[in-house]
Amino acid sequence: MTGKGSPDLIFVNGTVYTVDAARRWVQAVAVREGRIAAVGSDEQIRAAAGPSTEAIDLRGRMLLPGFQDAHVHPPGGGYEMLHCNLSDAYSLEEYERIIAGFAASHPDDEWIVGGGWSMDIFPGGNPPKDVLDRIVPDRPVYLPSRDGHSVWVNSKALEIAGVTEDTLDPDDGWIVRDAGGEPAGTLHEGASELVNEFVPDETTQDWIDSLRVAQGFLHSLGITAWQDAIVGVETGYRTFEAYLAFAGSGELTARVIGALWWDRHRGIEQVDDLLAARARGPVGRFSATSVKIMQDGVIENQTAGVLEPYLDGEGNATGDRGKSFIDPEELNECVTRLDAEGFQVHFHAIGERAVREALDAIEAARRENGMNDLRHHISHIQVIHPDDIPRFRELAVVANAQPLWAVNEGQMLHLTIPFLGPERSTWQYPFGSLVRAGAVLAMGSDWSVSSPDPIEEMHVAVNRQAPPSYLYGGESGEVFLPEERIDLPTAIAGFTINAAYVNHLDDVTGSIEVGKYADLAVVDRNLFAHPVEEIHEATVQATFVEGERVYAEGL
Ligand SMILES: [Zn+2]
Numbered sequence: 001m002t003g004k005g006s007p008d009l010i011f012v013n014g015t016v017y018t019v020d021a022a023r024r025w026v027q028a029v030a031v032r033e034g035r036i037a038a039v040g041s042d043e044q045i046r047a048a049a050g051p052s053t054e055a056i057d058l059r060g061r062m063l064l065p066g067f068q069d070a071h072v073h074p075p076g077g078g079y080e081m082l083h084c085n086l087s088d089a090y091s092l093e094e095y096e097r098i099i100a101g102f103a104a105s106h107p108d109d110e111w112i113v114g115g116g117w118s119m120d121i122f123p124g125g126n127p128p129k130d131v132l133d134r135i136v137p138d139r140p141v142y143l144p145s146r147d148g149h150s151v152w153v154n155s156k157a158l159e160i161a162g163v164t165e166d167t168l169d170p171d172d173g174w175i176v177r178d179a180g181g182e183p184a185g186t187l188h189e190g191a192s193e194l195v196n197e198f199v200p201d202e203t204t205q206d207w208i209d210s211l212r213v214a215q216g217f218l219h220s221l222g223i224t225a226w227q228d229a230i231v232g233v234e235t236g237y238r239t240f241e242a243y244l245a246f247a248g249s250g251e252l253t254a255r256v257i258g259a260l261w262w263d264r265h266r267g268i269e270q271v272d273d274l275l276a277a278r279a280r281g282p283v284g285r286f287s288a289t290s291v292k293i294m295q296d297g298v299i300e301n302q303t304a305g306v307l308e309p310y311l312d313g314e315g316n317a318t319g320d321r322g323k324s325f326i327d328p329e330e331l332n333e334c335v336t337r338l339d340a341e342g343f344q345v346h347f348h349a350i351g352e353r354a355v356r357e358a359l360d361a362i363e364a365a366r367r368e369n370g371m372n373d374l375r376h377h378i379s380h381i382q383v384i385h386p387d388d389i390p391r392f393r394e395l396a397v398v399a400n401a402q403p404l405w406a407v408n409e410g411q412m413l414h415l416t417i418p419f420l421g422p423e424r425s426t427w428q429y430p431f432g433s434l435v436r437a438g439a440v441l442a443m444g445s446d447w448s449v450s451s452p453d454p455i456e457e458m459h460v461a462v463n464r465q466a467p468p469s470y471l472y473g474g475e476s477g478e479v480f481l482p483e484e485r486i487d488l489p490t491a492i493a494g495f496t497i498n499a500a501y502v503n504h505l506d507d508v509t510g511s512i513e514v515g516k517y518a519d520l521a522v523v524d525r526n527l528f529a530h531p532v533e534e535i536h537e538a539t540v541q542a543t544f545v546e547g548e549r550v551y552a553e554g555l
Contacts, residue, residue, distance in 0.1 A: 006050025007032045009518070009547050012042045014058030015526040018512040019065050019496045023489060029063065031518040034546030039512060056555065062526045064492070065511050066224025066519035066543060067454040068255075068499035070400050071346075071379045071444030073230055075207045075239040076148075078214030080448050084114030087146060087448055092121055092131070099143075100135045111199055112136055115144035116448060117152060119300050120410035122186075126176045127152040129185025142199050144192070147449045149298050151192040158183050161195040170194070172264075172325065173303075188301045189323075207242030215254055219551040221453050222521030222540035224254055227444070227503055229292055229346060229379065231258035233277050235265075240277060240288065247284030253545045255519075257503045258288035259346040264325045268334050275341060289504070290344040295331065296323050296354035299382060300415040304351030306424075307385065313418040321353065328357045332364035335376075339365035344504070345376045346400070352383040352427065359391045366395060377442065377502050383420065383427050384434075392439035398502045399439045401431055401494065403461035404450045408480045431461060432484040441486070442502040443494030455523070458491040459536040467536030488527060488535070518547040522555060 007030035016026045018039060028045035030038040038048060049055060080087055084102040086095050095117060103112055119125035132141045132154035140157035144150070158164070165181040172190030175183050187195060202210075218226065232238040240260070246252045258281075260274050274291055281287040297303025302310050305322045312318050326334070338345050339362075347358040358378050365376075377398035382405070392399050405412075406429035417425045435441055443461065445452040459467050464480040479485070486494075500510025509519050522542040527535060541554025549555075 005032065007037050007048060007053050009054045009056065010045050010049055011056050011058055011063055012045055014061060014063045016063040016512060017492070017528075019493060020511045020513050029512060029518075029520075031547040034518055034548075036512060036514050036516050036518050038514060058522065060526070061541065062523040063512070064222070064521045064523060065496040065509065066521050066545065067222045067495045068503060068505070068510065069218070069223055069226040069444045069447070069452060069454070069495070070377070070442040070499040070502050071229045071402065072218075072226045072447050072452060073237065074214035074218060074226065074228060074447070075210045075242065076230075076237055077448035077452070078210030078212070078217070079202065079206065080114055080116050081213050081217070082210060084112055084143065085116055086114065086143065087116030090118060090121070095121070096131065096135060099132070099141070103136050103139070110139065111157075112139055112141040113143070113199060116146050117143060118146050118411070119150065120415055125150070125300055125415055126184065126186040129154050129158070129183070132185065140198075142195060147298055147300070149189055149301060149303070151187045151195065153185060153187060153195050157195050157198075161198050163194050167194065172323065189297050189303050202238070204241045204245065207237075207239045208246050211239070211242055211246050212251065215252070216551075218254065218452060219543045220540065220553070221455075222523070222543050223452065223454065224519040224521070224543060224545050224550070225256065225500070225503060225505055225509060226254060227257045227259060227290065227346065229259050229348075229446070230261050231288055232261040233273065235261060235263045237261070243286045243288075244280060244283050247286035250284060252285050253548075253550050255285045255503070255505055255509065257290055257505075258286060259290035259292035260288050262291055262293040262334070264294065267330070268337055271334075271337055271341060274343065278343070290346045291338050292346045292348065293326065293331070293335070294348040295325055295358055296349060296351050298350055299419065300411060302419060304382070305354035305357065306351040306383070306420075307353045307356070308424070310419045311421050322351050324354065324357060328360065331357060331361045335361035336365040336368045339372070339374060339376070340369050342374065344374045347376075347378045348380055349378050350380045350382045352385040352388070352424070355381060355384050356388055359388055359395060359397065362395050362397055363391075371396065375502050375504065379444070380446070382429060383424060384430055386427065389430060389433050389437045392434060393437055397439070398498070399434045399441050400502065401429065401441055401443050401461070402446045402450070403429070403431065403443055403457045403491070403494075404445065405429065406431070406464050406480055406484070407460055407466045408478050409466055412480070426481060428481065430484050431486050435486055435490055440498055440501060441490065441494050442498040443491070444499065454495045455538050455540065456536055458488070458495065461486055461491040461494065462488055462532050462535060488532060492527075518544055520544040524554065
C-alpha cells in the first residue's frame with residue numbers, strides 16, 4: 001500500500017488485466033482517495049482493508065482500466081438521442097415510423113432535426129425528399145446522415161433556404177438533383193450549409209443537455225475518457241462553452257480532451273482564436289489542447305482524397321480524385337504553426353492522398369520545429385498507400401482507428417469497393433500492418449457515426465467480421481482482409497493505454513497501476529477465457545471514475 005490509512009474501496013476475487021507495461025494480471029485492487037493504492041493478490045489486498053473499507057467481490061469477473069474513445073462526438077450523439085434519432089434503425093420503413101412519431105410528439109418544434117440514417121439504405125446513397133414530404137409536409141426537416149457527410153431534407157427546408165434548380169453547387173459539395181435539375185432531397189458535404197444556415201442554432205443549454213445524456217450512455221459502456229473530435233467555438237459543433245460550463249459545474253465525470261475545430265474557410269489567422277480558447281482551460285476534467293483538421297470527405301460520396309481516380313462502379317476510371325479541403329501547401333504551413341504553438345493536431349483523413357497530405361504536413365512541422373511529444377494523430381485512415389505505413393512510426397504519428405468499419409457490409413460492398421477498385425480496396429483499415437510497422441494504434445468509435453461500444457469495436461478489430469448485433473446490414477460473413485486482424489491485447493490497448501497516450505492522459509490513466517486514477521470498468525467475463533468469436537457477447541457491468549461509481553447496473 002502507498003500512503004497512509006486503509007483503502008476506501010477494494011476489488012477482490014477478480015481477473016484484473018492491468019495493461020501495465022508488463023501486461024500483468026492480478027486478483028485484487030485497492031483504491032484510496034480516487035487513486036489506485038495497491039494491486040496484488042486477494043490476500044494482500046484484503047489484509048490492507050480497514051473497518052470502513054468497502055469491498056467489491058468481482059466473482060471472477062474482469063476488471064480493466066476504463067475505456068477511452070480517441071475520436072467521438074458525444075454532444076452530437078446525445079443531441080441525436082434527444083431528437084429524431086434514426087441511428088438505431090436500419091430500414092426505410094423504420095425511418096418513416098420514427099420520423100412520423102417524432103413529428104407527432106413534437107408539434108411545437110419549428111424544424112424536425114436529428115439524423116443518423118445509413119447511406120446504403122438508399123439507391124446511390126441518396127434519400128429522396130418525397131418520402132419526407134409525405135410524412136412532414138408542413139415543417140422543414142433536416143436530417144444528417146450517420147456519418148455526418150450528407151443531409152436529407154424535405155421540400156419545405158429547401159424552400160426556406162431558397163435552394164432551387166438554379167442554385168449552383170458549392171466548391172466543397174453538391175446538391176443531388178432529379179432528371180429535371182430540381183434538388184432531389186440529399187445534400188452532400190458543403191452543400192448542406194445551404195440549408196443548415198437556416199436551421200435554428202443549438203444553444204449552449206441544448207449542448208449541455210446532450211452532453212449529460214451522452215456521458216451517461218458512454219459510462220454505461222465502460223468509457224471514462226474521450227477525445228471530442230469536433231469542439232467548435234464559432235463553427236463546427238459549437239460545444240466549447242457547453243463543455244466549459246458542464247466541467248465547471250463538476251458534472252463532467254469523464255476526462256475530455258477537446259479537439260478545437262479548424263475552420264477550413266478561414267486561414268492561419270484563426271490560430272490566435274484557438275490559442276485564446278485553449279487558454280480558457282483546463283476546467284475540471286476538460287481541456288482543449290488539440291486541433292481538428294478535416295482534410296477530406298468520405299469514399300461513399302467520392303469526396304475522400306485519393307491518389308488515382310475513382311472508378312465509376314463499373315470498372316472504368318473517372319477523372320475524379322476527390323477533395324483536399326485544405327491546399328497541401330497551406331496545410332503544411334498551418335500544421336507547422338499549430339505544432340510550434342504546442343497544439344496536438346488531430347486529422348480526419350480517409351483517402352490515401354489525404355493520409356499522405358497529413359503525414360507530409362507533420363513531416364514539414366518536424367523539419368521546421370524538430371521532434372516533440374505532441375502525439376499528432378490521423379483518424380479514420382481508411383485507405384493508406386503501403387509506402388506510407390512506415391511513416392507513422394518514423395514521424396511519431398498515432399494511427400487513430402475506428403475498427404467497427406473494417407467489415408464486409410453493405411456500405412463496403414456496394415458504395416466503396418466498386419469505386420476504389422480491387423487493389424486499393426486491399427489497402428483499407430490496415431491495422432495489422434500499422435502495428436507490425438511499430439505505429440501506436442489508438443482506437444475510437446466516431447459515435448454517432450457508429451456504435452461507441454468498445455466491446456463491439458474490439459470484436460471487429462480482432463475478427464474483422466461483424467457481430468450479430470451489428471446494425472448495418474451484415475451481408476457477407478467473410479473476414480475482411482484477414483492479415484489486418486489484430487490480437488485481443490492490441491485491441492484492448494487501443495481502447496486503454498494507447499488512447500490514453502493520444503489523450504496525454506497515460507501518466508494518470510489507461511492502466512491499473514499504483515498512483516493512477518481509479519478509472520475502471522468491470523466486464524462480466526474474462527475476455528481472454530473465451531473464443532475471440534465471442535468477444536461481442538461480453539457486457540460492461542460497472543464503471544468507476546476516481547473510485548466513484550458512474551455506472552453500476554450489474555454490480
Ligand atoms: Zn468524427
